[in-house]
Amino acid sequence: MFLRLLYQSFRRQQRRKLLAGIAVMLGVAVATAMIAVGVDVGDKINRELRAYGANIVVYPEDAALSVRVGDQEVKPASPGAHLKESSLPSIKGIFWGHNILAFAPFLETEVPTQSGTLRVIGTYFDKQLRFGTEEFSTGVEKLYPWWKVQGRWPTDSGTDGLVGSQLASRIGKHVGDSIDLLGVPVRISGILSTGSAEDNAIVASLALTQQLAHAPDAVDKIYVSALTKPEDAFARRDPDRMTSADRDRWYCSPYANSVAYQLREIFPGAHAEQIRQATQNEGTVLSHISGMMLLIAIASLIAAALAVSAAMATTVLERRQEVGLMKSLGATEPAIASLFVCEAALLALCAGILGFLLGDAIAQRIGQAIFHTGIVITPVLLPMVIFLALLVTIAGSAVAIRRALKLDPVLVLRGDA
Amino acid sequence: MSVRASMFFHVLERGLLGRGNRPLIAFIxxxxxxxMITAMLSLYYGLENKLNRDFRSYGANVTLAAPDGQTLPxxxxxxxxxxxxxxxxxxxFAFAIAHTTGGEAVVxxxxxxxxxxxxxxxxxxxxxxxxGDEALVGVRVESHLGINQGSFDLDFAGRKxxxxxxGTVKTGSEEEDRVYIxxxxxxSWTEIGPSLLEISAPGSRDQITTAISQLQLAFPGVQVRPVRQLLQAQGAVVSRMRxxxxxxxxxxALTVALCVFSTLTSSVLERRRDFAVMKAIGSSQVTVNALFAGEALTIALCAALTGYILGSGIAxxxxxxxxxAVVMPQLSVLPLVILADVALALxxxxxxxxxxxxxxxxxxxKGE
Known part of the structure; x- marks a missing residue:
């Protein structure tokens, strides 16, 4: 009898059930979309902030002090130490290798030419590297998306180069011209403008610069851009003075400090430091944005809960006559209440799943439109959202059911209530 | 006031203040x-300012540099x-290369x-x-020049x-190679004036760009440059978050509107008997509609004002x-909220x- 009532209720009141179902579905969809976007937005903004450039630098422990003011420079008496270019691919092999978005090595040298001594900076533009079986490409094109090149980027193997915009106008060179560097004709493939020191230098491939500096396999500095977690008190502790459990936890958290620590392990005798300007401020921006999104997700949950419970209350109250009829035919109050609760639960389950799928689609649309990538939705969200939908739907109808049960069946059936 | 009008207002008043909690539910x-709408809109309008302010903690977003070897006015x-x-x-900032007593050069x-x-x-x-006689020393300078606690001497062109x-400074970049005084x-020591200004200009990316062109106009001989990586990151993050x-x-807003819509609809349907009585005793369709609309309008206006105050508080x-940071109530939100509420209620x-x-x-x- 109970099941038949349940079945008939869905079969005969299709329009009413559809309306309530749509309300539940939309509520669940909005909650799902907002939670998914809120959880993922931190990671997305973290990637946007990486447009700022490197956040970790690696240099030899006994690298000489840089003593340069404008074009005035004091050379250190002994040539500085170098890092090995051949160790570079293993950067991808550190514990947080997947969080390394880009890196680029730098080697500087000075070359006498007809137009005076010119500074040459060697680096990777978009170099293909291989670590184990993994192929990847990295270089300044990825590391510094704000470098502007008028012309073309050079390749990492040829003898093309970029000339800084200020240097180019000083020595009167244009795209397509050549500069003779120690007998090597370097073709200018583009004019580089960065807003800093590179504007006054020639930027060439690392291989060419090593040849010009007579320093095979040498690298002065490596700049690394890694996705990191905002620094907290735990991140600032010294790993060498931790208990082994703490140390493991520290090592396995993507703090800038622990990524730097892992980089130091592949370059023995090197110094790896977080670039505080990038890491510290990223933390502020990220924590503010995540906090904001959390509050918005909560607000959307509240809004969804209100919408669903209002819709449920309406559908129950519209059926007062039915309640009156059941009561006058001798149904007990618990029997009527359980019928309504079961209806609500069934509705919540079906509409909840549809709502989750719709919410997923909305989140993907938001992700594509704003960040040009999809939003990652954890599967844990589905049971969570369904549970919430059940809770809200049943709670929303509970108040209305109690009100409907309290009414006198005689008055309801006469239409006076 | 005509009898007709006074009757209209009387019925309207009874509808609002009379029996039951139906108007109260609609009001709530x-x-x-x-x-909700006020809070979200206030946060939306305030967000850009907040984020732009956050980005100022990155430091200078504009630099102003004298040509090589010259100083700024x-x-x-x-x-x-x-x-x-x-x-x-x-x-x-003014820069010079000095030497320590050990003969090592340092900026x-x-x-x-x-x-x-x-x-x-x-x-x-x-x-x-x-x-005046204290300094800030980069950590790399400290370890390279072997200056330990206490004092040290610097020499510039024979002047000590x-x-x-x-104190020491740690940044992870070139500041660690310098001594700041x-x-x-x-x-008074070197007789060299400042050659570089680091500026943190307030505002959005566009406002900063305008400030740069104003500075360039005011100081024709010098190079005014944006710190491009910062402005790029700021522009990207702010527009994405917006x-x-x-x-x-x-x-x-859509979800909340849905909730209000279903609540109000059912409360009007519950009053179908009032509606029938009015028509039965001869009131015109227009009067009945005006009555319902007047009720909805009154409730919507009160609710919009209350909601605006509550929402501004939450924001x-x-x-x-x-x-x-404090966010001031956004007056521009108020008409939007009133409009939304009235439209929803009607x-x-x-x-x-x-x-x-x-x-x-x-x-x-008859109860059919």
């Missing part, structure tokens, strides 16, 4: 809606301030220490210098400077908790009324 539903700091307003931070920078403290909040400094006390000490907020606001609390009343009009009053009164 509309208040919740306008609270002496009044450059005050003129830059008058162009950019009092909110900007302007830090002058010494003269600057205004209090400005640096405000500009470069990410510097990890062991102790800020307070007096004795530094009594120093107060600008006044630097100028879109995210807009999408969230729309979604939440203020959220920005205080999250950004540690729409929610129209749909069921249209349904009721098709039914004969006699049928409703």
């Amino acid at each position: 539903a509309l208040t919740v809606a306008s609270t 002496t009044d450059v700091v005050s003129r830059a301030h008058s162009i950019l307003g009092p909110d900007a931070i302007v830090a002058p 010494v920078a003269g600057t205004e220490i209090p400005q640096i403290q405000r500009l470069d909040t990410w510097w990890s400094v062991s102790r800020w210098p307070n007096n 400077l004795h530094v009594k006390n120093f 107060p600008l006044s000490t630097f100028e 879109s995210v907020m807009l999408a969230s606001t729309l979604l939440i 203020a609390w959220i920005s205080q908790a999250n950004f540690h 729409l929610a009343a129209t749909v069921p009324l249209a349904r009721l009009q098709r039914i004969e009053p006699a049928g409703i009164l």
